[in-house]
Amino acid sequence: MEEENLISISALQHLAYCPRQFALIHLEQAWEENRFTAEGRLLHRVVDAGTGETRHDLHIARGVHLICHTLGLVGKADVVEFHRAESGCTLPGRKGFWRPCPVEYKRGRSKQADWDRIQLCAQALALEEQFDLVIEEGALFYGKQRRRERVVIDDPLREQTRQLARQAHALLEEAVLPPPEPGAKCSHCSLEAVCLPRRQNAQAYLDRMLAP
Numbered sequence: 001m002e003e004e005n006l007i008s009i010s011a012l013q014h015l016a017y018c019p020r021q022f023a024l025i026h027l028e029q030a031w032e033e034n035r036f037t038a039e040g041r042l043l044h045r046v047v048d049a050g051t052g053e054t055r056h057d058l059h060i061a062r063g064v065h066l067i068c069h070t071l072g073l074v075g076k077a078d079v080v081e082f083h084r085a086e087s088g089c090t091l092p093g094r095k096g097f098w099r100p101c102p103v104e105y106k107r108g109r110s111k112q113a114d115w116d117r118i119q120l121c122a123q124a125l126a127l128e129e130q131f132d133l134v135i136e137e138g139a140l141f142y143g144k145q146r147r148r149e150r151v152v153i154d155d156p157l158r159e160q161t162r163q164l165a166r167q168a169h170a171l172l173e174e175a176v177l178p179p180p181e182p183g184a185k186c187s188h189c190s191l192e193a194v195c196l197p198r199r200q201n202a203q204a205y206l207d208r209m210l211a212p
Contacts, residue, residue, distance in 0.1 A: 009075030012164045013119040019178040057084035068126035071165040077123045079103040089131040102138040109144045121161040124153045
């Protein structure tokens with residue numbers, strides 16, 4: 001797939017959360033900052049500012065660029081931990097074999113829904129394609145709880161991720177904005193005012209949309 005047709009890995013998290021949010025961001029290029037997005041941006045800035053390091057049998061790489069031609073995805077992993085192993089990939093300037101483990105940083109708390117796990121799985125699939133190996137697990141680090149959640153990259157999660165990748169490409173090709181699906185999660189979305197303008201004063205909404 002041509003690089004200009006690749007979709008951001010993070011877009012799968014948006015699509016899993018809400019198809020309309022996905023389309024507003026990736027089809028109509030809409031974006032609004034709120035407390036949640038600002039906290040997330042700050043957390044990722046801190047992570048990206050770090051440098052790689054090696055600790056005995058562990059090498060930590062930060063801000064790793066990823067590409068998955070099979071699913072048409074491109075993105076960046078916050079952290080990829082390479083653990084020394086009996087088999088796996090090789091790393092420049094380091095002896096032996098290593099097994100990669102993607103680690104994604106999130107500002108909030110662990111969720112029952114798979115939104116974040118899908119994004120992590122997409123990173124794992126990209127690493128598998130790049131290093132020609134199988135990744136069995138990754139991790140999510142939640143800033144609010146200050147703890148890491150182990151995520152098994154199993155077959156159901158892989159299939160869910162692949163289906164969402166196909167759906168994402170189809171939605172962008174159709175170029176049709178899905179209808180709103182109002183619910184509790186809307187209050188956490190930075191695009192609530194854009195997506196559901198009827199919830200705010202009509203004149204304020206018109207001023208916002210017509211502003212230069």
